[in-house]
Amino acid sequence: METFINDLGNLFTITNMLCILLGTGVGLVFGALPGLGTVIAVALLLPVTFTLPPLAGILMLLATYQAGEYGGSISAILLGVPGTPQAAATVLDGYPMAMNGAPGKALSFSLLSSSIGGIFGGLVLIFVSVPLAEFALNFGSPEYFLLGVIGLITVGLLSGTDKIKSLISIILGLMAGTVGVDTLTGVDRATFGQPELMDGINLVAFLVGMFAVSELFIMISKGLNTRYISAHTKLETRLTKEDVKLIAKPTLIGSLIGAATGILPGIGGGASCWFAYAAVSKMSKHPEKFGKGCAEGIAAPESSNNASAGGAMVPFLALGIPGSAAVAIIMGAFIMHGIQPGPNVFTAERDLVYGIFYGFMLTTVAMFLVGSLVTPVFSRVLLVPNSFLVAIVLVLCLIGIYASKAAFFDLWLALGVGVVFYILKRLDYSVSSVIIAYVLAPIIEENFRRSLTLSNGSYQVFISNGYSIALVLMILLAAAPSIHNAFKKRGNQSASATAEGRTNTAD
Amino acid sequence: MTLKSLNSIMSILLIIGGISYALNLNHSASQAIFFSSSGVGPVYFPNILTGLLIFLSLVTLIKNLRDSGPENMARVVTPNLGYILVTLALVIAFIASWQFIGFFYLNVFALLTILMTIYRIEFGIRNSLLVGVVTAACTTGFLFGLFGKILGISF
Numbered sequence: 001m002e003t004f005i006n007d008l009g010n011l012f013t014i015t016n017m018l019c020i021l022l023g024t025g026v027g028l029v030f031g032a033l034p035g036l037g038t039v040i041a042v043a044l045l046l047p048v049t050f051t052l053p054p055l056a057g058i059l060m061l062l063a064t065y066q067a068g069e070y071g072g073s074i075s076a077i078l079l080g081v082p083g084t085p086q087a088a089a090t091v092l093d094g095y096p097m098a099m100n101g102a103p104g105k106a107l108s109f110s111l112l113s114s115s116i117g118g119i120f121g122g123l124v125l126i127f128v129s130v131p132l133a134e135f136a137l138n139f140g141s142p143e144y145f146l147l148g149v150i151g152l153i154t155v156g157l158l159s160g161t162d163k164i165k166s167l168i169s170i171i172l173g174l175m176a177g178t179v180g181v182d183t184l185t186g187v188d189r190a191t192f193g194q195p196e197l198m199d200g201i202n203l204v205a206f207l208v209g210m211f212a213v214s215e216l217f218i219m220i221s222k223g224l225n226t227r228y229i230s231a232h233t234k235l236e237t238r239l240t241k242e243d244v245k246l247i248a249k250p251t252l253i254g255s256l257i258g259a260a261t262g263i264l265p266g267i268g269g270g271a272s273c274w275f276a277y278a279a280v281s282k283m284s285k286h287p288e289k290f291g292k293g294c295a296e297g298i299a300a301p302e303s304s305n306n307a308s309a310g311g312a313m314v315p316f317l318a319l320g321i322p323g324s325a326a327v328a329i330i331m332g333a334f335i336m337h338g339i340q341p342g343p344n345v346f347t348a349e350r351d352l353v354y355g356i357f358y359g360f361m362l363t364t365v366a367m368f369l370v371g372s373l374v375t376p377v378f379s380r381v382l383l384v385p386n387s388f389l390v391a392i393v394l395v396l397c398l399i400g401i402y403a404s405k406a407a408f409f410d411l412w413l414a415l416g417v418g419v420v421f422y423i424l425k426r427l428d429y430s431v432s433s434v435i436i437a438y439v440l441a442p443i444i445e446e447n448f449r450r451s452l453t454l455s456n457g458s459y460q461v462f463i464s465n466g467y468s469i470a471l472v473l474m475i476l477l478a479a480a481p482s483i484h485n486a487f488k489k490r491g492n493q494s495a496s497a498t499a500e501g502r503t504n505t506a507d
Numbered sequence: 508m509t510l511k512s513l514n515s516i517m518s519i520l521l522i523i524g525g526i527s528y529a530l531n532l533n534h535s536a537s538q539a540i541f542f543s544s545s546g547v548g549p550v551y552f553p554n555i556l557t558g559l560l561i562f563l564s565l566v567t568l569i570k571n572l573r574d575s576g577p578e579n580m581a582r583v584v585t586p587n588l589g590y591i592l593v594t595l596a597l598v599i600a601f602i603a604s605w606q607f608i609g610f611f612y613l614n615v616f617a618l619l620t621i622l623m624t625i626y627r628i629e630f631g632i633r634n635s636l637l638v639g640v641v642t643a644a645c646t647t648g649f650l651f652g653l654f655g656k657i658l659g660i661s662f
Contacts, residue, residue, distance in 0.1 A: 164563055164570070171556050187549045189553060190531050221585060224587065391618075395646070411606075415595075415599070423513075426583075
């Protein structure tokens with residue numbers, strides 16, 4: 001009890017509260033604006049965490065992550081344009097409900113179910129992380145290497161349509177992670193004679209360039225003076241008891257699906273919202289109402305995407321594997337403060353971990369309170385055209401990059417990275433895979449080398465005990481569906497080519 | 508340019524990038540003892556990555572060259588390419604000016620004004636310039652207040 005009170009004492013400081021409020025505000029705005037989204041919001045706030053105590057900085061990013069997940073539904077409901085990919089399923093029923101004259105109610109359904117999903121995800125985080133971390137203490141270097149590979153394989157094979165390009169993206173991320181002085185031998189690697197690269201590629205410059213700068217080019221490409229028009233000027237947001245009762249079951253189902261899919265690296269809120277929508281529509285007594293402005297169709301995807309945020313934090317804190325691109329950036333904040341997530345963080349940084357546990361709940365409460373108060377106002381933000389957003393966000397990006405290390409080299413680097421990734425994104429290379437590989441590179445390489453050194457270069461070390469064999473099997477299981485699909489696709493292509501050949505011969 | 512050509516160029520660039528990474532890596536590491544008793548030195552893992560990158564890029568290149576489907580043969584269209592190139596040029600000028608001349612806030616004001624005037628040019632030069640100047644002044648003032656006065660960060 002005493003430690004619990006102590007944990008709460010560490011949490012309820014003015015700095016933490018202000019950071020949560022700031023993160024919530026930024027998350028709501030960026031989530032609501034189509035084109036920007038949660039990942040850019042988290043990347044943009046990352047340099048700010050440099051100047052803050054670790055807990056305050058991380059809570060700010062978590063609040064941004066949580067609020068961004070809800071914020072995406074604001075534009076999905078009012079405009080029919082999802083602010084984030086996680087809000088894509090919300091459009092199906094949210095927009096028709098808004099069109100039917102109840103936009104405020106649709107937003108309230110979204111906010112309430114997102115908040116319940118967030119709390120559920122927080123509970124999963126608290127109750128699953130600790131046992132998982134205790135179990136992970138049995139792992140040695142080979143198992144950590146294999147865990148890292150699982151993270152890469154699941155994310156790489158689930159993101160992007162071209163699996164080979166996703167694998168190339170993983171390799172690029174790992175290569176970027178190896179640049180700089182090798183910590184074990186002091187040898188500099190691939191620095192190209194640049195002293196600024198001795199400490200490795202600056203995380204902030206790399207992230208902001210990859211996500212924000214390239215995304216700004218995409219926004220310019222989509223149109224600078226596109227003005228989204230919302231017909232809703234007055235939003236009545238109050239819900240009745242019956243309304244709350246109506247969404248109780250889909251919210252619970254959505255939360256369960258969201259938390260479960262969030263725990264699996266690589267799936268995240270983008271997919272979980274569709275799983276939840278499909279499950280609830282199948283279980284519903286009135287499936288015919290879905291797609292026409294049904295409250296259950298808003299509650300299920302919204303609760304699932306917020307629950308998946310808590311779920312994605314579980315493998316991150318317990319095993320050091322980020323489950324999504326946004327969590328990978330949050331991992332960047334840990335690294336910037338010299339903290340390595342994983343089972344040891346529970347003993348080495350106990351106050352921080354429990355601060356995150358309870359703070360995660362607090363970020364959900366903040367999202368609910370701020371969301372209730374400002375959602376009607378935020379709907380106005382949607383009217384800001386891209387010409388203003390692009391220019392201002394671009395300047396903020398450049399300031400953030402410079403502020404992180406006060407090096408002009410990083411500005412040039414971010415610009416170069418932004419241009420390259422703008423082209424790579426257009427060619428279906430996976431940016432999420434690059435960033436997750438980049439943050440996992442030190443863990444993977446260090447444990448790979450340590451394992452081989454201990455085994456005198458023998459690769460048998462990776463199948464030397466029950467845990468490592470189980471992990472190898474998990475890797476094979478994760479990769480199997482993609483390999484199967486690739487062969488199936490190839491088989492279909494050759495069958496259709498043969499059939500075409502026969503038709504030509506007959507002619 | 509077709510999607511096929513762009514994909515091929517990207518694969519070739521990745522192969523070249525991989526080779527130059529490996530050359531630089533092995534050159535710098537050769538100055539030190541890089542093989543431990545197990546043979547796993549600082550370049551062991553990066554060299555595996557280089558090999559994989561070159562192999563996978565070659566696979567993509569060959570796959571792409573063999574694909575003559577209509578999707579792959581379609582021209583790559585970039586709407587507003589002019590705006591993207593102008594933005595890129597202005598950002599390069601902004602960073603260079605800030606790095607070599609200084610006057611950060613003046614540079615921010617100039618960048619924002621020019622960007623917003625160009626972006627809103629369809630509304631007429633007078634209107635877009637006025638909106639650009641006002642927005643740039645307000646934003647620069649806000650940034651100066653936040654970074655220069657409250658946080659005490661000098662650029």
